[in-house]
Amino acid sequence: MDSLNKKSTKGSVCECKECVLRELMSESFLENESKYVCKSKIEKNYKKGEVIVYEGEEINNLICIKEGLIKIYRTLNNNKEQIISISKAFDFSYLLNVFSDKKFNYSISAIEDSTVCFILLENIKKMIYKNGDYALSVINKLSFASNKIINNFLEIHSRNLSGRVALILLFFSREIYKSNTFVLPVSRKEIAELIGMTTENVIRIMSEFRNENIIRIHTKEIEIKDNKRLELIMEKG
Amino acid sequence: MDSLNKKSTKGSVCECKECVLRELMSESFLENESKYVCKSKIEKNYKKGEVIVYEGEEINNLICIKEGLIKIYRTLNNNKEQIISISKAFDFSYLLNVFSDKKFNYSISAIEDSTVCFILLENIKKMIYKNGDYALSVINKLSFASNKIINNFLEIHSRNLSGRVALILLFFSREIYKSNTFVLPVSRKEIAELIGMTTENVIRIMSEFRNENIIRIHTKEIEIKDNKRLELIMEKG
DNA sequence: CGCGGCTTTGATGTTCATCAAGTAAAGTGG
DNA sequence: CCACTTTACTTGATGAACATCAAAGCCGCG
Numbered sequence: 001m002d003s004l005n006k007k008s009t010k011g012s013v014c015e016c017k018e019c020v021l022r023e024l025m026s027e028s029f030l031e032n033e034s035k036y037v038c039k040s041k042i043e044k045n046y047k048k049g050e051v052i053v054y055e056g057e058e059i060n061n062l063i064c065i066k067e068g069l070i071k072i073y074r075t076l077n078n079n080k081e082q083i084i085s086i087s088k089a090f091d092f093s094y095l096l097n098v099f100s101d102k103k104f105n106y107s108i109s110a111i112e113d114s115t116v117c118f119i120l121l122e123n124i125k126k127m128i129y130k131n132g133d134y135a136l137s138v139i140n141k142l143s144f145a146s147n148k149i150i151n152n153f154l155e156i157h158s159r160n161l162s163g164r165v166a167l168i169l170l171f172f173s174r175e176i177y178k179s180n181t182f183v184l185p186v187s188r189k190e191i192a193e194l195i196g197m198t199t200e201n202v203i204r205i206m207s208e209f210r211n212e213n214i215i216r217i218h219t220k221e222i223e224i225k226d227n228k229r230l231e232l233i234m235e236k237g
Numbered sequence: 238m239d240s241l242n243k244k245s246t247k248g249s250v251c252e253c254k255e256c257v258l259r260e261l262m263s264e265s266f267l268e269n270e271s272k273y274v275c276k277s278k279i280e281k282n283y284k285k286g287e288v289i290v291y292e293g294e295e296i297n298n299l300i301c302i303k304e305g306l307i308k309i310y311r312t313l314n315n316n317k318e319q320i321i322s323i324s325k326a327f328d329f330s331y332l333l334n335v336f337s338d339k340k341f342n343y344s345i346s347a348i349e350d351s352t353v354c355f356i357l358l359e360n361i362k363k364m365i366y367k368n369g370d371y372a373l374s375v376i377n378k379l380s381f382a383s384n385k386i387i388n389n390f391l392e393i394h395s396r397n398l399s400g401r402v403a404l405i406l407l408f409f410s411r412e413i414y415k416s417n418t419f420v421l422p423v424s425r426k427e428i429a430e431l432i433g434m435t436t437e438n439v440i441r442i443m444s445e446f447r448n449e450n451i452i453r454i455h456t457k458e459i460e461i462k463d464n465k466r467l468e469l470i471m472e473k474g
Numbered sequence: 475c476g477c478g479g480c481t482t483t484g485a486t487g488t489t490c491a492t493c494a495a496g497t498a499a500a501g502t503g504g
Numbered sequence: 505c506c507a508c509t510t511t512a513c514t515t516g517a518t519g520a521a522c523a524t525c526a527a528a529g530c531c532g533c534g
Contacts, residue, residue, distance in 0.1 A: 082391060096380075099380035101384070105384075105388075138376060142379055143379060144338075146383030153387070189480075199481085200483090219530090398490070426512075435492080440514055441515080444514075476533105477534090479530105480531075482527105482530090483528090484525105486523105490519105494517085496515085500510085500512085501509085501510075
């Protein structure tokens with residue numbers, strides 16, 4: 001397995017409140033079992049830019065982003081990349097086709113330094129099998145995450161280019177960094193790949209926003225100066 | 238509940254091989270339980286055009302398309318409709334946000350005469366809770382269906398307009414009707430809403446295909462005369 | 475310090491939406 | 505069943521939105 005040949009910590013105790021494993025702890029599930037699964041997990045660190053999962057790779061593990069930021073993407077026939085989702089720790093977008101296919105039909109890479117847990121899928125399935133509450137919890141997460149991806153897609157593609165750029169800037173500001181000032185974790189090209197437009201137009205529209213004093217740009221550093229106008233552009237776009 | 242005030246048959250025995258309930262039958266699950274749930278289901282018939290589920294309605298039932306063809310769609314602020322998916326019986330696209338939200342965030346209507354089962358969601362959840370195999374089966378279906386919708390979206394929106402129209406014609410021909418000749422179950426406007434373009438351009442491109450002898454059109458009746466060229470247009474589009 | 479990738483701006487062309495106007499089909503009420 | 509209304513379909517002309525192409529500055533990295 002390509003994605004696992006790097007140094008890793010094994011068997012540390014699960015301490016993440018929102019971890020897919022941790023879900024169990026509060027339940028009536030056999031303590032022994034959960035500890036066993038917890039020990040089987042592998043935790044690894046990835047630097048910005050490193051690939052966590054390669055498209056086409058066999059799905060043996062359920063991955064869980066413990067810390068950081070990742071992008072889920074696919075490579076098209078013309079060698080261009082299409083970004084499906086950018087997600088932070090514990091939002092479970094990365095469940096996608098884990099429970100229905102043999103191989104990943106997308107890649108995942110870190111766009112900020114990230115910590116990732118790998119848990120044998122077989123063990124997760126065993127837990128689902130044995131524990132009803134856990135099963136319901138996984139179903140809920142899966143449903144929520146898929147639905148969010150679909151919604152994002154609809155939101156993005158029902159807008160014109162200015163609306164899309166406004167949307168993505170507000171996404172980073174509100175959902176990811178919770179601040180008006182932030183450092184873009186992705187290139188202009190990647191933004192283009194995420195919202196379905198060309199790099200040049202991403203830049204052009206960001207420049208317009210800057211000229212109209214809606215945002216401040218210092219290469220990767222962005223400050224949103226006029227939230228209301230940006231929101232207006234997003235809504236009417 | 239709006240969608241249930243019409244005549245319906247109650248308590249008939251489940252006979253659909255692929256039914257979400259039927260999954261249980263072959264398992265070691267208590268016979269009594271499954272019979273109980275089976276009796277609680279409501280089966281209804283819808284004519285082409287009738288709405289099965291209204292956006293915003295509370296989710297009390299899991300719905301299951303037993304026969305026919307449906308569209309899942311959303312109404313945008315500008316009163317335009319956006320079709321998320323067209324699906325046939327037992328493809329479970331209609332699971333969408335059933336397990337993660339309180340209300341449907343989309344509508345569902347019949348685009349061909351359809352038979353639909355309503356099963357109390359509480360009962361389904363009970364079965365998931367009690368039966369591990371059933372839980373894994375639901376997770377598999379949910380994952381598969383969501384993934385398919387996302388894939389379709391990526392496929393459609395990475396193509397130009399001709400490519401999209403070719404894609405949708407081949408979709409109806411191959412996945413739905415399994416024939417080169419079929420009657421379109423939707424209007425040109427609905428095709429446009431499904432693949433994100435204007436009605437005029439759907440018509441224009443279909444006319445082009447006709448002029449180039451790739452398809453034959455008699456209002457709603459379509460015959461694909463040159464599969465290879467249509468496929469080529471789909472691929473390069 | 476020079477190379478390649480990222481960013482930026484401008485000029486140009488293509489694709490697509492919009493508007494308009496007419497025809498065909500389908501539903502509606504007398 | 506027919507006149508009437510409404511809705512769906514079709515084609516053309518126009519303009520706007522967007523992609524593509526080109527060129528130059530910037531930045532990080534070996």
